[in-house]
Amino acid sequence: MAVNLLDFDLEGLAAFCAGLGEKRFRAVQLYRWIHQKGQADFEQMSDLAKSLRGKLAGLAGVSAPPLISEHISADGTVKWLFDVGDGNAVETVYIPEADRGTLCVSSQAGCAVGCRFCSTGHQGFSRNLRSSEIIGQLWFAEHRLRQTLKLPEGQRAIDNVVMMGMGEPLQNYDALLPALRTMLDDHAYGLSRRRVTVSTSGVLPMIDRLRVDCPVALAVSLHAGEDGLRDSLVPLNRKYPIAELMAACLRYLETAPRDFITLEYCMLDGVNDSPEQAAALVQLVRRHRLSCKFNLIPFNPFPASGLLRSPADRVQAFARVLQEAGIVTTVRKTRGDDIDAACGQLAGEVQDRTNARERLARQRVVIPIGSAAPAPAAGSLR
Secondary structure, eight states: OOEEGGGOOHHHHHHHHHHTTOOHHHHHHHHHHHHTSOOOOGGGOTTSOHHHHHHHHHHEEOOOOOEEEEEEOTTSOEEEEEEEETTEEEEEEEEEOSSOEEEEOOOEEEOSSOOTTOHHHHTOEEEEOOHHHHHHHHHHHHHHHHHHTTOOTTOOSOOEEEEOSSSOGGGSHHHHHHHHHHHHOTTTTOOOGGGEEEEESOOHHHHHHHHHHOOOEEEEEOOOSSHHHHHHHOGGGGTSOHHHHHHHHHHHTTTOSSSSEEEEEEEBTTTSOSHHHHHHHHHHHHHTTOOEEEEEEEOOOOGGGOOOBOOHHHHHHHHHHHHHTTOEEEEOOOOSGGGTOSTTOOOOBOOOSSOHHHHHHHOOOOOOOTTSOOOOOOSOOO
16 A cells, blocks of 8 residues: 555655655655645656656555535535545534634544533544544645635635544544644644644643643643533543643643633533532632633534533623633634534544444433532433
């Protein structure tokens, strides 16, 4: 099988070219052709030596995952479904805004974390994506959008990438890292570290590794201010509880490109949306002296979750508690929900190797809500 050059960051590509007897500057030329110009045909790479083009034609290629479908929302959001083999497909979402274009990228076929409110987790887990399958989503989207939007040469379509698609990025660290480095490299996409965000449910050892290897913006899926509730919503909390997570966030800020961590909080009706729970969050971040911003996310319901979206007035009341405490707080605008491209809706097609569907059918979990009445038992947790 031909080597897929999308698997390499620049250092990896330089090592590959060195193995062919080529100097580093040839790798830089090749890297620019692939990522800046979106070229996959070596014969079109006019400033590469003919001898190198001949070598590459025999043993390498440039290949993003094949496109299965494209759906465009009424609000301009675009969702692509990509075939990653063996019956698996992953979703990628482009969100156009007035001041930027954001691409939401998947890192796994499915997800093994099993967060209660996320439809991807309810699909189970098949496998990690390769680096080529991660960066291939950006490679495809950037160059397709340049054509469809008829952008002038050199103008980017995408200047913001969030690793918030299918999967837990930090459970696929070895493939994630080269993809992140390619996103940041000036010979490729040249994205700012502040404009590349890794979202994690809290894989603490990998948060510490990312802090050293490639510090980009960090978003943490929090969703609760105390361990009992978060254990039910985010099962990974049982291994890495909130206090340890806060400590990891503080360490990350030592090298982070931003001076705050984004804390994501999905608003679930009657589960985690009371003013008292907002006040507990204030005490949590004050106790740990964490510089943070809260991003409140309206829940996008799906039947298997057994959960409902918090009413808008309750979301606003929750936000006011945080804001009055001096914490920057935003409420995420739902985009692309008419094509199932909104937060928590990405499911793709997953050949589950974890029996998630069976577990969901067998288990009935009641979420603890302190003194409040318990939520209706539904869905499943790992």
